[in-house]
Amino acid sequence: MNIKINRNCEMPYYMQIVGAIKSMIGRQELIHGYKMPSERRLAKELDVHRNTVIKAYSVLVSEGFMTVSRSAPKGYFIDIPAEDDNFTNRFFPLEKMILYDYDRHTKKFMDIFADTFSDKYISFAGINMSKECLPVNGMEDIIKKLLEKASDGNILLAKLNETERTKQNICNMLVDENVYVKPQNIQLISETTKAFNLITTLYMREGDCIIVEEPVMPDAVSIVRNKGIEVITVPMDNDGMDMDLLENRIVRHKPKFIYTMPTFHNPSGIVMSLEKRIKLLELTHKYGVPIIEEDSQRDFRYTEERIPSLYSLDRYKSVVYIDSFTMLFPYGIKTGYVIGPTDLVKMLGVLVSLDEIFIDNIGDFLLNEYIERGLMKEHAIELATHYKRKRDLMCCCLDAISDKGITYDKPRGGVLLWCSLSNDISEKRVYEEAEKRGVLVMPGFVFYLDKYKGKGHLRLCFSNVSDDEIKRGIALLGEAIDASKRKV
Structure with a gap:
């Protein structure tokens, strides 16, 4: 398959694969019903881990460019909706089961996580390593x-x-x-x-x-x-x-x-x-x-x-x-x-x-x-110091908008904050309003099973944001909270 991986590019490999396949669809090199290579085969061809291909295929399935079948004919297929297309009709129930009925919280989580790599957003949604944290010394x-x-x-x-x-x-x-x-x-x-x-x-x-x-x-x-x-x-x-x-x-x-x-x-x-x-x-x-x-x-x-x-x-x-x-x-x-x-x-x-x-x-x-060489231990200490400072900055910024109805327990470690919202705030609406303002957050409902109705939580990660992005992003989150409050 004509896909080239740029090993020097900051974009994750799986997103490069997603982009290449979308381009091939746009050029009609891949048409509706085309059976894609298996995860193993494409991983071997591109010299990447199989999980990289799985993640790429998952994004394409979630965005509607591909469908997947676990029964004959098995595999991944290009899915470009066409009127009165028997192929689409045959696979639609399976697609719906996997992406909505069966695992809708995972689908939402993966959709938001995929957007964390976009330059359009200040992303507090995914746990990713920033360039400044790469272990380059030595x-x-x-x-x-x-x-x-x-x-x-x-x-x-x-x-x-x-x-x-x-x-x-x-x-x-x-x-x-x-x-x-x-x-x-x-x-x-x-x-x-x-x-x-x-x-x-x-x-x-x-x-x-x-x-x-x-x-x-x-x-x-x-x-x-x-x-x-x-x-x-x-x-x-x-x-x-x-x-x-x-x-x-x-x-x-x-x-x-x-x-x-x-x-x-x-x-x-x-x-x-x-x-x-x-x-x-x-x-x-x-x-x-x-x-x-x-x-x-x-x-x-x-x-x-x-x-x-x-x-x-x-x-x-x-x-x-x-x-x-x-x-x-x-x-x-x-x-x-x-x-x-x-x-x-x-x-x-x-x-x-x-x-x-x-x-x-x-x-x-x-x-x-x-x-x-002792570099890993040094690097771990440096990272802990780096992330502690990021945590403190995010906490300081959140304290500045605490009157809007958002609280948190200051964590003793890790790279995220688990925030609680007051009862008059919908976490789903906060996520949507924040996204409109160019800020990604992870709404709490994706971390609960299906019967969960929304208890007012957000997960905010600070592992891949600059100090300026933290300051601007939390200020914009405050605006999103104001826009999300239910009318009493």
């Missing part, structure tokens, strides 16, 4: 070393064996978190979402049940619902899940897993207290329910407080731990990892080998060199 020397290792200067032909080295470096880094593991208990993976997907694939079947905190990331809900797995939510207090409700729902629903983000929860920013962590582990031991613990925000602490992870507290071997370097080191091909029992790790390895295509270990080599 990278020139590392790349020179990589080129020296390459055969005849061709890095694509370099014979590198970095997997075990990466695992050992992860072991060494986790010592600072009082987590002591061996390389055989680690499986490298592309990202935490993929880890969650594969773990549930490995252990869960249609009709099973999983308990999650609410609010919850919509992509996690989408993953398990697409497998026919029931999602049971437990509301959160200011220090984590309501443990009495959790126990009640464990007894009632007999879940296969509990999924939690105890440190700087996304989207709420809540940190689960030590007392609740201990109680949660006691419940899992009492009822035999393992935990999937995601810890992808732990590097961005803004206080000296360091509550132990569930994994480090676990005496019952009931916790599967997942983390990612995505916000620290975006250069790696495999930037995430799973820690668990040896048999789980081995089976995950089998699934990864079947599900993901990697060209080589170049990303791992860059990551390993960065860690072993």
Whole structure:
């Protein structure tokens, strides 16, 4: 397929693919009903990760340029509406089920997230790394070393064996978190979402049940619902899940897993207290329910407080731990990892080998060199300082419009604020009014299950905005709130 990826462009690869396919449709190189290459095939052709193609195809499906079929004929098809077209009529019910009835919150979330890459907006909607946060210090020397290792200067032909080295470096880094593991208990993976997907694939079947905190990331809900797995939510207090409700729902629903983000929860920013962590582990031991613990925000602490992870507290071997370097080191091909029992790790390895295509270990080599030279630890400290300053600036700007009916709890870490709106304000209308003014926010309803009617929340991320954008964006958000208030 005639798609060229510009590796030097700041635009994400998946958005480049989206743009190229739209252009081909406009030039009628791709016409209605054309069957697109499979995710694996296009990923191999473009030398990108399969998830990149999946994300691109998802955007095109959500915008109505493509449709997808899970039954014969299977695959992705160009969808240009035509009057009395049998092809469109045949696929429309499936398309509607996937994009609206089945997963409408995820669709809305992905639509807003895709817009975060547009220059039209000041975006508080997506967690992305800005250019000023890229780990560039020392990278020139590392790349020179990589080129020296390459055969005849061709890095694509370099014979590198970095997997075990990466695992050992992860072991060494986790010592600072009082987590002591061996390389055989680690499986490298592309990202935490993929880890969650594969773990549930490995252990869960249609009709099973999983308990999650609410609010919850919509992509996690989408993953398990697409497998026919029931999602049971437990509301959160200011220090984590309501443990009495959790126990009640464990007894009632007999879940296969509990999924939690105890440190700087996304989207709420809540940190689960030590007392609740201990109680949660006691419940899992009492009822035999393992935990999937995601810890992808732990590097961005803004206080000296360091509550132990569930994994480090676990005496019952009931916790599967997942983390990612995505916000620290975006250069790696495999930037995430799973820690668990040896048999789980081995089976995950089998699934990864079947599900993901990697060209080589170049990303791992860059990551390993960065860690072993001490640059990763320095970079993490610098980022935490940088994001703390961004948080304080955003809080200051929000305080200036607090009389309009927006409040927040100042987070102790992470890269987002979870804001509450007064009862006379519609979060949906705030989102719409803010968008009109060139500001993107993530409305709270996308983080709740379908029966949620809107409780007045916004998620504001500050990882990819300048100081000036924070000041202008929050001022415009104040205007949007004024325009959104219900008439009493």
